[in-house]
Amino acid sequence: MDLSGYRFTESHEWVQVRDGLAYVGITDHAQEQITDITAVELPPEGKTVKAGDEIALVDSVKSTFSIFAPVGGKVARVNQAAVEDPSIVNSSPYEDGWLVAIEMSDPSEIEALMDESEYEELIAEEE
Amino acid sequence: MAEFAGWRLPLVFTSIVEEHRAVRERAGMFDISHMAQILVEGPEAGSWLQGIITNDIRLASAGRGIYTFLTNDRGGVVDDGFVFHLPDGRFLLVFNAAREAAVLEHLRTRVSGDVCVTPRLDRGAVAVQGPASAAIVEEVIAGSGQLPRRGISAAVLAGVPVWISRTGYTGEDGFEIFFHAGHAEDVWRSLFAAGKHAGMALCGLGARDTLRLEMGYPLYGHELDETTSPYEIGYGWAVKLEKGVDFPGREALLRERMAGPLRALTGLLPEGRITPREGCEVWSGEEPAGKVTSGTFSPSLQRPVCLALVSANVRGGLAVEMRGRRVPAKRTELPFYRPAGRA
Numbered sequence: 501m502d503l504s505g506y507r508f509t510e511s512h513e514w515v516q517v518r519d520g521l522a523y524v525g526i527t528d529h530a531q532e533q534i535t536d537i538t539a540v541e542l543p544p545e546g547k548t549v550k551a552g553d554e555i556a557l558v559d560s561v562k563s564t565f566s567i568f569a570p571v572g573g574k575v576a577r578v579n580q581a582a583v584e585d586p587s588i589v590n591s592s593p594y595e596d597g598w599l600v601a602i603e604m605s606d607p608s609e610i611e612a613l614m615d616e617s618e619y620e621e622l623i624a625e626e627e
Numbered sequence: 628m629a630e631f632a633g634w635r636l637p638l639v640f641t642s643i644v645e646e647h648r649a650v651r652e653r654a655g656m657f658d659i660s661h662m663a664q665i666l667v668e669g670p671e672a673g674s675w676l677q678g679i680i681t682n683d684i685r686l687a688s689a690g691r692g693i694y695t696f697l698t699n700d701r702g703g704v705v706d707d708g709f710v711f712h713l714p715d716g717r718f719l720l721v722f723n724a725a726r727e728a729a730v731l732e733h734l735r736t737r738v739s740g741d742v743c744v745t746p747r748l749d750r751g752a753v754a755v756q757g758p759a760s761a762a763i764v765e766e767v768i769a770g771s772g773q774l775p776r777r778g779i780s781a782a783v784l785a786g787v788p789v790w791i792s793r794t795g796y797t798g799e800d801g802f803e804i805f806f807h808a809g810h811a812e813d814v815w816r817s818l819f820a821a822g823k824h825a826g827m828a829l830c831g832l833g834a835r836d837t838l839r840l841e842m843g844y845p846l847y848g849h850e851l852d853e854t855t856s857p858y859e860i861g862y863g864w865a866v867k868l869e870k871g872v873d874f875p876g877r878e879a880l881l882r883e884r885m886a887g888p889l890r891a892l893t894g895l896l897p898e899g900r901i902t903p904r905e906g907c908e909v910w911s912g913e914e915p916a917g918k919v920t921s922g923t924f925s926p927s928l929q930r931p932v933c934l935a936l937v938s939a940n941v942r943g944g945l946a947v948e949m950r951g952r953r954v955p956a957k958r959t960e961l962p963f964y965r966p967a968g969r970a
Contacts, residue, residue, distance in 0.1 A: 539900035
């Protein structure tokens with residue numbers, strides 16, 4: 501899969517700008533580690549968040565995982581499909597399984613995040 | 628892989644849910660070599676054990692095992708596990724890996740008479756569990772299907788001498804097989820080949836935990852510790868106060884049985900889809916009522932379930948606190964899930 505337009509956090513979220521909104525989800529590596537996802541809790545639309553704030557919960561058979569906002573702004577959309585069928589976060593973490601879309605207050609924040617090759621290095625180091 | 632009591636253990640091979648379902652529907656194989664295997668032998672081994680364990684050793688005739696606790700003088704649980712009375716007269720104790728040192732200390736400080744207690748660090752073990760396990764194991768050990776529940780016998784598997792028992796920690800029919808660790812690979816490969824066409828999965832610690840939790844089985848360090856008694860977790864049936872022999876904790880347990888336990892292990896079904904985890908507070912209205920000891924998303928029931936130690940005098944509705952929110956949780960009878968074809 502082509503991830504050249506994606507940016508990544510050290511806590512294994514991805515962010516990609518689509519039509520001016522920063523879409524956020526968890527990486528393929530993260531969903532593999534979390535395994536069988538059983539529930540997703542998302543913030544209310546309109547909520548204001550800062551980069552690094554906890555914005556969502558991903559619950560799996562293994563444990564509960566906090567998801568942090570890679571960038572600050574206002575939550576513009578949440579993925580109700582992931583709430584209704586959390587398994588799509590496992591099966592399609594970069595597309596159907598996105599979690600929230602943020603209207604960025606400072607679009608330059610995204611530049612500070614890792615690109616694909618930097619993220620791959622991070623995973624390699626962790627393993 | 629995960630660190631567990633000094634062992635490196637597989638947490639998951641493919642997916643906890645897939646491994647769990649394989650055991651409920653077909654079969655799964657677990658490496659349980661981490662379990663403590665302790666041999667107790669000598670002419671007085673049986674009578675000595677009778678004065679150590681909470682259960683009645685006479686219920687374990689040669690070729691049978693019993694589930695039991697070891698309790699401290701306050702009636703708290705030092706460990707829980709199986710005592711197998713081997714057909715040759717010796718006793719094989721299978722207890723928790725994380726409690727091996729505590730169990731050995733408990734036994735050795737009490738050794739008297741002609742009894743020898745030996746930790747068998749050179750032993751490995753695997754469990755084959757699930758409705759298809761009897762057919763699978765029959766292929767490598769002819770006649771193993773004749774073993775009664777909790778029975779144990781000597782056998783040969785792939786040229787390896789083993790002890791095989793009809794026991795497990797999943798609620799399904801199944802076997803546990805004990806052998807010299809040097810033969811582990813032969814045993815594993817042979818069972819793997821026999822289980823392949825039956826759809827047997829390789830299972831990790833993750834599925835072992837979800838399977839035992841659906842059955843409401845206690846896990847030491849979660850439902851059990853040195854301050855929790857067998858009565859509190861509803862396992863009074865494994866404490867035989869009237870067996871005619873004193874054992875550590877008997878006096879305290881007698882008092883507790885008279886007065887009634889202060890807490891009760893309770894199965895809870897929380898509303899919603901978020902799973903309560905160990906340590907979550909349980910509330911009865913505005914009063915703290917206890918704590919969650921284990922929680923998981925039950926693959927069989929497709930909903931979160933948890934076990935909690937709750938004050939015995941609390942009646943009525945309960946709520947579990949998760950991340951600052953109190954979610955109503957309904958009490959339910961244990962087990963959470965009853966395997967098909969098993970009482």
